[in-house]
Amino acid sequence: MSSPTGQPARRLLRRMPADTLTPLAALLRLRQDQPQSPAFLFESAGSDLEQARYSFLGLNPSEVLTLSKGVLSLAQNGTQTVLEGPPLELLKARLEQDLLPPDPEFPPFCGGYVGYLGYDIVSQLEAVPPPQVPSPLPDACVMRLDRVLVFDHLKRQILLLAHLPADASPTDEAVALAELDQLQHRLRTPVAAEALLVLPEPGEIPELSGGMGQAAYCAKVETLKQAIHEGEIFQAVLAEQFRAPYAGEGFNLYRVLRSLNPSPYLFYLDTGNEVLLGASPELLLKSDGHRIATCPIAGTRRRGRTRAEDRQLAEEMQHDEKERAEHLMLVDLGRNDLGRVAKPGSVEVSRYLDIEYFSHVMHLVSLVEAELDSGKTSLDALLACFPAGTLSGAPKIRAMQLLAELEPVGRGWYGGAVFYHGFDGQLDACITIRSLAIKDGEAILQAGAGIVADSVPELEYKEVRNKARVMFQTLQLAQMAERAAQEAQA
Structure with missing residues (x-):
């Protein structure tokens, strides 16, 4: 200007x-x-x-x-x-x-x-x-x-x-x-x-303190599952917060x-x-x-110890009906979100159910793109x-x-x-x-788990704590x- x-x-x-x-x-x-x-x-x-x-x-x-x-x-x-x-x-x-x-x-x-x-x-x-x-x-x-x-x-x-x-x-x-x-x-x-900073060898991942606790978290998972069974929602991500001193x-x-x-x-x-x-x-x-994009990630597996195991785990995830259904739901949500600001008819899914590899895990990934509408x-x-x-x-x-x-x-x-x-x-x-x-x-720090109709509360709580413990290990190191x-x- x-x-x-x-x-x-x-x-x-x-x-x-x-x-x-x-x-x-x-x-x-x-x-x-x-x-x-x-x-x-x-x-x-x-x-x-x-x-x-x-x-x-x-x-x-x-x-x-x-x-x-x-x-x-x-x-x-x-x-x-x-x-x-x-x-x-x-x-x-x-x-x-x-x-x-x-x-x-x-x-x-x-x-x-x-x-x-x-x-x-x-x-x-x-x-x-x-x-x-x-x-x-x-x-x-x-x-x-x-x-x-x-x-x-x-x-x-x-x-x-x-x-x-x-x-x-x-x-x-x-x-x-x-x-x-x-x-x-x-x-x-x-x-x-x-x-200069020399990283020590990772030790045992510390236990966590804080948060609402397993009993309260599991009870809230059951509340969300009830809402799912009653048709209010299909999924929700319930999060926990943890704190630790750090100077x-x-x-x-x-x-x-x-x-x-x-x-x-x-x-x-x-x-x-x-x-x-x-x-x-x-x-x-x-x-x-002019062009906008969002990239839903849903579906996770650990990395394999070998390339062959990597391929096996990736194929298993791509054919997992539960993972596919959850992923499709989030892709549709991404399409709807972009549709609010996109030129009519321009929203497209240009990648679907691709595998992306990260240092410790692999994910199912899709790419949703659109043209930004005039005035947006x-x-x-x-x-x-x-x-x-x-x-x-x-x-x-x-x-x-x-x-x-x-x-x-x-x-x-x-x-x-x-x-x-x-x-x-x-x-x-x-x-x-x-x-x-x-x-x-x-x-x-915070971590959450995606709650769906067949979620097992104790396993969801374990997932949250495992995610948080990795971040706590970063603090420790x-x-x-x-x-x-x-x-x-x-």
Whole structure:
């Protein structure tokens, strides 16, 4: 968009080789002299070469938007302002102002907004009651990054990008170029020795504490099964929340998690008030401003010990009638969600019941795509799909209403979305699972199980605890690695 003087918003660019520098090392170098600065890092360990081509990182956001208790506040230039009006509409308008046209010569994200939308904002979108006890985290937090680094792993180079708004002056441009030069200089400064982290061998996975407990969880599974038998819903995802003390560095915890569980969506978000990190396998919504896509995942098997066993388990899963029925239900839900913002007749299932392999498990995956309708935006599409059916249930609204009655604590970030929304309107959002948050010296994590008509309550509870225990092991290993690093420095 142009300013009144006709000067358009634009990007400034510096390039440097990335043959010896990783995204992890880059963020460590940039934060050496400002370790408390809000920052983000998005990576991918997916098998899709296009998906895994880029890593994005940045720090020192120019503004932070926080939605909490129905109020949207803006932190900018050291001041905090409450924005008056419907919070989600205000947030959407802020992210969509002064959009640039996409440029195919640039990566899909060259600066813009990064953050999370928590599951509990559904009470502002649909007829779903708010949680009985709110999450300690905000309902949403989004940071504006005018300076970002993009690692192009295909070309082995780093792009240092600065966004200049339409009203930028020549002085603003000179300042931005100087900042890019300074970033280049800091990237050439080696990481301090104490930043090195050696992972110990995994020990016994710790037992969990907290949560509603097996008896209460199983009783709520029976309540959902009764609703299924009465025809109210077909499925619902019942979640548990666990907490543990954690006084370590959130970034070290992320480093451990990405090593243990490489995934298509690896994310680290430090908002200045809390840290959110995760290794999600699942796309919620992707948009280039014209074409939109969602990717339902339902159906899971462990990885085989050999290639032959891998193939056997994959074939077994593809022919499992229960897995197929649940998957089809969620594909239909994805089609309906995209249909709310798509051009009539454009919704299509371009992949169906494919097998995707991850580090520890394999999943049944489908891809639903559509053309974005005129007058609709990437954020319209994200909110139309929010939250994912794979983390709520079907029919979605009734399932969420029942979950609001049964889950004792707000989900917060869990089951929501972590995303970027570029200054050009491109968007990529993953479902916030296999993740945890750190706030006030405490790690908070959640896990859920999909409840269907023939669910066995005790087995569903075991599944939830097993998912959570893996995340607790990440906490344990990170603490052990930090202690070892401290002892080595002593």
